[in-house]
Amino acid sequence: MSADERIKLEPGWKEALRGEFEQPYMHELRAFLQREKAAGKVIFPPGPLIFNALNSTPLDDVKVVIIGQDPYHGPGQAHGLCFSVQPGVAVPPSLQNIYKELKRDLNIDPPAHGYLQHWADQGVLLLNTSLTVEQANAASHAKAGWQHFTDRVIELVSQQREHLVFLLWGAHAQSKERLIDPTKHLILRSPHPSPLSAHRGFIGNGHFGRTNKFLAQQGLAPIDWRLPAQP
Numbered sequence: 001m002s003a004d005e006r007i008k009l010e011p012g013w014k015e016a017l018r019g020e021f022e023q024p025y026m027h028e029l030r031a032f033l034q035r036e037k038a039a040g041k042v043i044f045p046p047g048p049l050i051f052n053a054l055n056s057t058p059l060d061d062v063k064v065v066i067i068g069q070d071p072y073h074g075p076g077q078a079h080g081l082c083f084s085v086q087p088g089v090a091v092p093p094s095l096q097n098i099y100k101e102l103k104r105d106l107n108i109d110p111p112a113h114g115y116l117q118h119w120a121d122q123g124v125l126l127l128n129t130s131l132t133v134e135q136a137n138a139a140s141h142a143k144a145g146w147q148h149f150t151d152r153v154i155e156l157v158s159q160q161r162e163h164l165v166f167l168l169w170g171a172h173a174q175s176k177e178r179l180i181d182p183t184k185h186l187i188l189r190s191p192h193p194s195p196l197s198a199h200r201g202f203i204g205n206g207h208f209g210r211t212n213k214f215l216a217q218q219g220l221a222p223i224d225w226r227l228p229a230q231p
Helices: 010-016 024-038 052-056 094-108 118-122 146-160 207-216
Strands: 063-066 124-128 165-171 188-191
Touching: 010 063, 010 146, 010 207, 024 146, 052 118, 063 146, 118 124, 124 146, 165 207, 188 207
Parallel strands: 063 124, 063 165, 165 188
Antiparallel strands: none
């Protein structure tokens, strides 16, 4: 059985990414993860959730792309969607600032949780550029090979879809702008929502309202950014 066949992936993404799992960098990445686990290191998110962003938001359904960096590295947090945490986990500081901007921009009250699955279900691709991380070691897998895979995902979304909104928050996300066709898509940039930079322009960027205005102009249903009270 080939690596392509072993990976559990939403059919549209699996077809679009056919052959990617046989690339040398992917073989090296798999070997790296196996070595890390054999050495007793704890890797997040759990294996079945590594490709959760793609499985939650099929390629044909993508409307908005939010690019994060790497998964949260605390126990129970990461579940494969950038900025999102699992139910029952405290809302991280960056997500608190995202909620503050939602309140300022669209008067949406923040929920008491940080589970963003409702956004993913509506076509918001919540993509980290590294899909795994070692516990308590931020950016530990940033150069392990995931960047080649997720760059390819961004390229495919740009090439195969039209009239998307890309939200590039912070320098890392903005470094991926080279992969996006600006003649087809709306690209919105701002500082990162981290407490270190949110006050420099993330709060006040108006990205949620601007996203929905653009989607409406294309005849597409807007994103319901309100999250359920209970995840």
